[in-house]
Amino acid sequence: MDEKKIILSGIQPTGVFTLGNYIGAIKNWGKMQEDYECAYFIADLHSLTVYQEPAKLRKQTMDCFALLLACGIDPEKSLIFVQSTVNTHAQLSWILSNVTQFGELGRMTQFKDKSEKHPDNINAGLFTYPVLMAADILLYQADMVPVGADQKQHLEFTRNIAERFNSRYGQTFKIPEPYIAEAGARVMSLQDPLKKMSKSDENANGFISILDDENVIINKFKRAVTDSEREIVFREGKDGINNLLTIYSVLTGKTIHEAELEFEGKGYGDFKLAVGQVVADSLKPIRDDFARLSKEKTYLEELIAKGAETAYKVSNRTLSKAKRKVGLI
Numbered sequence: 001m002d003e004k005k006i007i008l009s010g011i012q013p014t015g016v017f018t019l020g021n022y023i024g025a026i027k028n029w030g031k032m033q034e035d036y037e038c039a040y041f042i043a044d045l046h047s048l049t050v051y052q053e054p055a056k057l058r059k060q061t062m063d064c065f066a067l068l069l070a071c072g073i074d075p076e077k078s079l080i081f082v083q084s085t086v087n088t089h090a091q092l093s094w095i096l097s098n099v100t101q102f103g104e105l106g107r108m109t110q111f112k113d114k115s116e117k118h119p120d121n122i123n124a125g126l127f128t129y130p131v132l133m134a135a136d137i138l139l140y141q142a143d144m145v146p147v148g149a150d151q152k153q154h155l156e157f158t159r160n161i162a163e164r165f166n167s168r169y170g171q172t173f174k175i176p177e178p179y180i181a182e183a184g185a186r187v188m189s190l191q192d193p194l195k196k197m198s199k200s201d202e203n204a205n206g207f208i209s210i211l212d213d214e215n216v217i218i219n220k221f222k223r224a225v226t227d228s229e230r231e232i233v234f235r236e237g238k239d240g241i242n243n244l245l246t247i248y249s250v251l252t253g254k255t256i257h258e259a260e261l262e263f264e265g266k267g268y269g270d271f272k273l274a275v276g277q278v279v280a281d282s283l284k285p286i287r288d289d290f291a292r293l294s295k296e297k298t299y300l301e302e303l304i305a306k307g308a309e310t311a312y313k314v315s316n317r318t319l320s321k322a323k324r325k326v327g328l329i
């Protein structure tokens with residue numbers, strides 16, 4: 001029998017997940033659990049590259065862990081862990097940084113964007129961030145990495161590093177493939193549809209947090225920026241409408257064309273309300289599950305400890321191999 005393919009992905013605990021995180025990544029993570037061997041983690045080490053208030057980061061990490069469960073990631077089916085509880089990641093990252101060139105890290109768009117956004121804190125971690133991400137992936141010999149479109153460059157970097165390491169030291173890492181869904185890989189801000197939806201947006205109307213309640217969600221959709229036309233069709237230049245149609249289509253399972261037909265002749269106001277309602281309905285079960293799970297502290301702590309143990313066992317096999325290959329005793 002064929003062995004199941006290995007899937008791995010992570011998310012930063014820098015705030016409550018957005019509708020973008022959900023549609024672009026987590027929704028697919030849940031589906032993949034049925035057919036693959038999956039590992040999902042909270043990337044708290046990555047979050048340190050932008051200053052985080054310590055107490056807040058701790059709380060958010062716990063909340064995000066509970067949120068993953070609420071989103072349908074099942075600890076019976078998938079390995080779920082918190083990155084900083086597994087020390088192999090930082091160790092492999094150091095080894096990989098020695099086969100990484102300064103120039104290739106400087107070309108990363110996320111590094112350039114974040115440097116612009118935080119000009120007073122362009123730290124070394126921000127620069128070497130993709131190396132840690134490569135370690136996350138390569139440690140588990142992942143076949144596929146389900147991410148949104150913004151992570152594509154980091155995945156290409158990971159593949160390059162793995163190939164370089166393998167050709168210098170002999171076969172050590174599997175070369176992972178990005179898995180980027182066709183629809184919803186880049187959910188845009190509701191206030192500026194040319195910008196991706198992000199939890200760090202200073203305008204809270206730009207993003208939907210998956211814990212926003214129904215009224216808040218509907219109001220944010222009512223205010224969503226569209227265009228001065230009247231037609232609800234997916235067409236180049238209609239970025240706001242395209243974004244809303246995509247969200248609607250991914251959450252209802254209807255095609256974009258079916259959605260266009262459904263709203264033919266209707267006004268933008270009705271359309272925005274309908275999209276808001278679908279989003280609110282889709283997120284309600286997650287909100288309810290989160291309210292219950294986030295109170296079960298002991299259960300969450302046990303799961304985190306169990307996840308750390310299993311993740312260490314699995315990842316240490318690769319780390320030991322990599323250490324031997326480069327000549328560490």
Ligand code: TYM
Pocket residue numbers: 008009010011012013020021022023024025026043046132133136137145146147148149150151184185186187188196197198
């Ligand atoms: P993060 O925390 O920024 O985002 C988590 C996932 O959500 C996707 N995403 C989006 N998808 C569609 N539309 C959007 N507006 C949107 N915003 C975010 C992201 O593409 C991502 O898949 N570096 C990663 C975390 C990470 C990781 C890894 C991922 C660390 N190590 C190893 C995969 C494998 C990050 O910051 O994701």
